[in-house]
Each structure stands twice: as structure tokens, then as C-alpha cells.
Amino acid sequence: MRKALPVFLIVLIAVLAGAFTFNFWRDRSKGDDAPFGGPFQLVATNGQPITEEAFRTHPSAIFFGFTHCPDVCPTTLFELDGWLKQLGPEGEPIRAYFVTVDPERDTVETMKSYVGNVSDRIIGITGEPDKMAAMLKFHHVYFRKVPSENGETGDYTMDHTASIFLLDAKGRFRGTIAYGEKPDTALEKLKRLAAG
Incomplete structure (x- = not known):
């Protein structure tokens, strides 16, 4: 056995x-002209509604995570913000997003505070759990609630996809930046994304 x-x-x-x-x-x-993902109606950290059209008007760098994440999420957001700053005007076309996989805890205010402490370039996205689950499924994002090892009721963490998704200005999938990717490689990918 x-x-x-x-x-x-x-x-x-x-x-x-x-x-x-x-x-x-x-x-x-x-077809290569088909946008990646599918329709969604969620809320951005400015409190305004946000739909899939946000990913189809500019090149986008999208990271899926959660605010209670101990290391991967804050590290990735900090690195993404740093890469965008390094690109300067060259990276201005890119819109960066942090999409929660934990909408039960990640309210608009929580996301706004969390993202605001890291970057003024990254927009947080959250919403009702069923709408978030549908959006994550459309974008082929793995996520799973994992109960805490200490056994406290309601305490949990989240397993999730840890790559940054790169979409062009028409919302087409153009690659990823892996967690722990070499900075020079990540910068080159963002440059190509910004250039179209």
C-alpha cells in the first residue's frame, strides 16, 4: 500500500x-486574436467597478494573491513595482493589477491599504466570492484554501498560482513572469510587453 x-x-x-x-x-x-480569460464584474481599490475591458485597453501585468500572504505576494508586488519604476516612461503603457484569491478577507478597504503600502502603480481587484471564483477560473488561476496548522477556527492560508500574467493591449496572453524570475529577464519581458 x-x-x-x-x-x-x-x-x-x-x-x-x-x-x-x-x-x-x-x-x-x-485564435491568437482572442482575449485571455472571460467576462467579470468586480471592484477596484478606488471603489469603482472594473470589468474585463480593463485588461483589453492597455498591456497588463496581473498578479493573483491575497493580503494575508506571508512572503510570495508582498515580495512579488514589491518587485513588480520596482521593475515598473526602473522602466520609467518606457513602462508607462503597462497597467498592473493585484487580484485577490481570498475575497472573504480581502475587502476593498483591505486591498486599498495593502496595495497602497507597496505601490501607487498597482490596482487591487476584489469582489463577491462567487464572482471572484468565476473570474479566477476564466483565467486558469489555481487557488485553494488551506486550514491553519494551529487548528484555530477560521484561520487559514491560500495556495495559489504565483506567476505574473502578461497580457497585451488587446487582452491576449503573452507569457508570465515566474516567482523568483531573474530581474533582468523580468525587465526584458515587461519591455517587450510595453512595446507591443
Whole structure:
């Protein structure tokens, strides 16, 4: 029985990875001109409604995370802000977004405070849990609530995709910046994105 468990886990991981890849490329097969993701109606940190059109008017760098994240999210947002500052006027076309995977805790005010402490270039996005779940599914973002190890009721963390998604000015998927990507590589990707 012990020998079967690792094989089972390997098969499960392969099936999940295959399903993700199939769904991603099925959506991409609509054609290179098809925008990535799907429709949504959420709220930005300025309190105004935001829809998928925000991702289809400018090049976009989109990071999915949550405000209670201990290291990956603050590090990524800090790096993204730094890269945009390094690009200067060259990076001005890019709009950067931080989309929550934890809408139960990440209210508009929470997101506004959190993002505002890191950057004035990054816009936070949140909304009702069911609307957020649909938006995350459209964008093929992995997220899962993980109960806290200390067993406290209601205490949890979130597993989630940790890459920055890059979309061109028509909302088409143009790549990612991985967590821990070399700064020079990340900057080059953002330069290409900004240049169109």
C-alpha cells in the first residue's frame, strides 16, 4: 500500500497538469486574436467597478494573491513595482493589477491599504466570492484554501498560482513572469510587453 501512494500522487499530479494544459490551450485555440480569460464584474481599490475591458485597453501585468500572504505576494508586488519604476516612461503603457484569491478577507478597504503600502502603480481587484471564483477560473488561476496548522477556527492560508500574467493591449496572453524570475529577464519581458 505504501508503494502505491507515490504512484497515485504522480498520476494525480499528471492528470491535473494535463487538465490545466488542455483547458489553457483549448482557450488559446480560439485564435491568437482572442482575449485571455472571460467576462467579470468586480471592484477596484478606488471603489469603482472594473470589468474585463480593463485588461483589453492597455498591456497588463496581473498578479493573483491575497493580503494575508506571508512572503510570495508582498515580495512579488514589491518587485513588480520596482521593475515598473526602473522602466520609467518606457513602462508607462503597462497597467498592473493585484487580484485577490481570498475575497472573504480581502475587502476593498483591505486591498486599498495593502496595495497602497507597496505601490501607487498597482490596482487591487476584489469582489463577491462567487464572482471572484468565476473570474479566477476564466483565467486558469489555481487557488485553494488551506486550514491553519494551529487548528484555530477560521484561520487559514491560500495556495495559489504565483506567476505574473502578461497580457497585451488587446487582452491576449503573452507569457508570465515566474516567482523568483531573474530581474533582468523580468525587465526584458515587461519591455517587450510595453512595446507591443
